[in-house]
Amino acid sequence: MAKIYNLEGEIIKEIELPEVFNTEYRPDLIRRAFISAFTAKLQPKGADVLAGLRTSAKNIGKGHGMARVDRVPQGWAARVPQAVGGRRAHPPKVDKILWERVNKKERLLAIKSAIAATANIDLVKERGHIFDGEVPLIIEDGFEELSKTKEVYEVFKKLGLDKDVLRAKEGKRVRAGKGKMRGRRYRKKKSILIVVKDKCPAILASRNLPGVDVVTVKDLGIIHLAPGGVGGRLTLWTEGALEKLKERF
Known part of the structure; x- marks a missing residue:
């Protein structure tokens, strides 16, 4: 009761x-x-597929005594995760459960x-x-x-x-x-x-x-x-x- x-x-x-x-x-x-x-x-969230890739950088090949990553004309690295302004290595993905x-x-x-x-x-x-x-x-x-x-x-x-x-x-x-x-x-x-x-x-x-x-x-x-x-x-x-x-x- x-x-x-x-x-x-x-x-x-x-x-x-x-x-x-x-x-x-x-x-x-x-x-x-x-x-x-x-x-x-x-709410699922993910990174922009072009994040960190909007750059004019290109690969300059070997023989320059530096890492073979994409570089802008000024010489510094771009696009790669370890570069300033580069893409993330493992960004959040919308298909994550x-x-x-x-x-x-x-x-x-x-x-x-x-x-x-x-x-x-x-x-x-x-x-x-x-x-x-x-x-x-x-x-x-x-x-x-x-x-x-x-x-x-x-x-x-x-x-x-x-x-x-x-x-x-x-x-x-x-x-x-x-x-x-x-x-x-x-x-x-x-x-x-x-x-x-x-x-x-x-x-x-x-x-x-x-x-x-x-x-x-x-x-x-x-x-x-x-x-x-x-x-x-x-x-x-x-x-x-x-x-x-x-x-x-």
């Missing part, structure tokens, strides 16, 4: 969880399914396992989430009608979830390496996942909170449930979302 809370953080009733929450925890399948979903978004494929049944079992992991308090705390209370966290459907971010945050306070949002906010860091120059300057921590029944005002009201993701049952996937391929994300379910979860699984 699981407790259902109202917007004031009070227990109003108890319900029986869907059968999917009894699925065995399979970290191996969760990891595989996550890698498959993550790599499916990667990036997508890690996984069987449909395995992917489905991984999602079920990740859903069950959200109800395991030990796994949730292992991910570093900070909260007061029990899991799974279920709230009445009135939550879906909240239209302001401050209203959502007030509910988080009453449920003891505000500390985890602050943890995500304070965990924002500048990324190491060249990635900081490529549109992903900051590394951000993941906080609460909110699962709602259908499109609703709470989606817009919640998504601006640090680390918080909002998703409908229909769009729920391994990327949301197990960021980084590790199950046990702190998840807030609405009562209607659980009913729809029974239909999907």
Whole structure:
């Protein structure tokens, strides 16, 4: 049995969880399914076929006491990988296999396992989430009608979830390496996942909170449930979302 809370953080009733929450925890399948979903978004890239070859250099033959590589009239080498401005020895190729494929049944079992992991308090705390209370966290459907971010945050306070949002906010860091120059300057921590029944005002009201993701049952996937391929994300379910979860699984 699981407790259902109202917007004031009070227990109003108890319900029986869907059968999917009894699925065995399979970290191996969760990891595989996550890698498959993550790599499916990667875009193949390759070097220009003429990169490093746009030059008037030619081979001057032997007998000059220097390496027999293509040279420009001024005498310096061109085209070869070891020359300044030359082509790369092993450039990236568009035919490289990036997508890690996984069987449909395995992917489905991984999602079920990740859903069950959200109800395991030990796994949730292992991910570093900070909260007061029990899991799974279920709230009445009135939550879906909240239209302001401050209203959502007030509910988080009453449920003891505000500390985890602050943890995500304070965990924002500048990324190491060249990635900081490529549109992903900051590394951000993941906080609460909110699962709602259908499109609703709470989606817009919640998504601006640090680390918080909002998703409908229909769009729920391994990327949301197990960021980084590790199950046990702190998840807030609405009562209607659980009913729809029974239909999907």
